[in-house]
Amino acid sequence: MKRISVNASKTYNVFIGDGLLGRIGELITPALRGGTAMIVTDDIVGPLYLEGLKSALSGMGPYVYTHIIPNGEASKNADNYVALLTAMAECGLTRSDTVFALGGGVVGDLAGFAAATFMRGVGLVQIPTTLLAAVDSSVGGKTAIDLPQGKNLAGVFYQPAAVVCDVALLKTLPESVFTDGMAEVIKYAFIAETPLLERLKSPIIPQLEDVIALCVSIKRDIVCADEWESGERKLLNFGHTMGHAIEKCSGYTISHGHAVAAGMAIITRAAVNAGLCPPEVAQMLEELLLQHSLPIDTHFSAQELASAAYSDKKRSGKNVFLILPESLGRCTIHEMPSDALEEFIAPALGITTQKGGER
Numbered sequence: 001m002k003r004i005s006v007n008a009s010k011t012y013n014v015f016i017g018d019g020l021l022g023r024i025g026e027l028i029t030p031a032l033r034g035g036t037a038m039i040v041t042d043d044i045v046g047p048l049y050l051e052g053l054k055s056a057l058s059g060m061g062p063y064v065y066t067h068i069i070p071n072g073e074a075s076k077n078a079d080n081y082v083a084l085l086t087a088m089a090e091c092g093l094t095r096s097d098t099v100f101a102l103g104g105g106v107v108g109d110l111a112g113f114a115a116a117t118f119m120r121g122v123g124l125v126q127i128p129t130t131l132l133a134a135v136d137s138s139v140g141g142k143t144a145i146d147l148p149q150g151k152n153l154a155g156v157f158y159q160p161a162a163v164v165c166d167v168a169l170l171k172t173l174p175e176s177v178f179t180d181g182m183a184e185v186i187k188y189a190f191i192a193e194t195p196l197l198e199r200l201k202s203p204i205i206p207q208l209e210d211v212i213a214l215c216v217s218i219k220r221d222i223v224c225a226d227e228w229e230s231g232e233r234k235l236l237n238f239g240h241t242m243g244h245a246i247e248k249c250s251g252y253t254i255s256h257g258h259a260v261a262a263g264m265a266i267i268t269r270a271a272v273n274a275g276l277c278p279p280e281v282a283q284m285l286e287e288l289l290l291q292h293s294l295p296i297d298t299h300f301s302a303q304e305l306a307s308a309a310y311s312d313k314k315r316s317g318k319n320v321f322l323i324l325p326e327s328l329g330r331c332t333i334h335e336m337p338s339d340a341l342e343e344f345i346a347p348a349l350g351i352t353t354q355k356g357g358e359r
């Protein structure tokens with residue numbers, strides 16, 4: 001088991017290891033504050049792991065309630081948020097009680113936002129059940145729901161009391177869900193200089209615990225340096241301005257990880273084209289993405305992507321922030337007028353440096 005300590009506005013531990021769900025009692029006793037627990041999960045994860053979590057918590061004595069939402073991004077809406085707050089009120093949760101988010105990014109974001117805002121904040125334990133949630137959304141304190149106008153438009157920064165990542169749960173994920181998380185894993189290898197890049201050339205499953213721990217350490221270092229995303233934390237958005245644009249243009253039929261993969265490849269080729277990045281970096285990124293069955297291009301036009309990016313919350317006033325690789329393991333933040341974006345990305349669409357790359 002690995003334990004990574006996060007020293008943000010709240011200090012908490014991220015536990016990563018095989019079979020941790022059954023050991024959750026001993027791991028989080030210091031973090032569990034009150035006598036009532038509310039487990040939030042979805043209708044796919046719930047039947048698999050809810051009973052295991054309930055019995056692991058039963059030895060600790062809290063009264064356990066459960067709240068189940070439908071699986072999928074569409075659940076991260078205002079109606080489900082209010083329904084969860086209502087359930088928490090009806091169950092008599094107090095500020096000394098704890099919400100357990102058992103699921104992927106959607107459950108973590110919705111349960112996290114409810115935990116952050118119910119009575120101005122109750123305890124929160126994240127138990128990620130997807131690779132994407134394990135390496136990214138469960139750590140760092142971002143919580144949010146979507147509005148009809150866009151993703152994550154209502155949310156707060158709220159650090160959990162603990163994150164428990166049971167690697168055994170991730171080894172049985174459907175391939176497309178695992179692949180989705182690999183996009184964020186590859187992202188870390190390009191924003192920080194660590195042994196991660198070398199490791200990604202070998203099969204991931206046998207080294208999953210180490211790979212997740214490396215990703216979480218990178219995220220921890222960045223979040224601790226800039227918890228509220230005024231500077232360095234923006235590096236975590238590598239590939240995300242284009243990725244969010246692709247998700248939006250597809251009507252959210254393309255998943256986050258797949259969109260971010262294409263977004264990273266496109267923005268890196270654009271950086272090469274602008275003379276800001278050596279071509280070898282783009283080539284290595286594309287090779288890794290293809291190796292993990294992720295896309296490296298999109299069929300949407302530069303105009304469609306630029307106009308979708310304009311409504312992204314990662315823009316600031318009339319400018320967008322782009323995270324561009326400079327060399328292997330090093331990215332820098334570039335601020336660019338929104339109306340220059342279309343011209344910047346146009347040469348990077350439909351031309352990959354790989355033979356056989358997706359158009």
Ligand code: MG
Nearest residue numbers: 136184256260
């Ligand atoms: Mg992401």
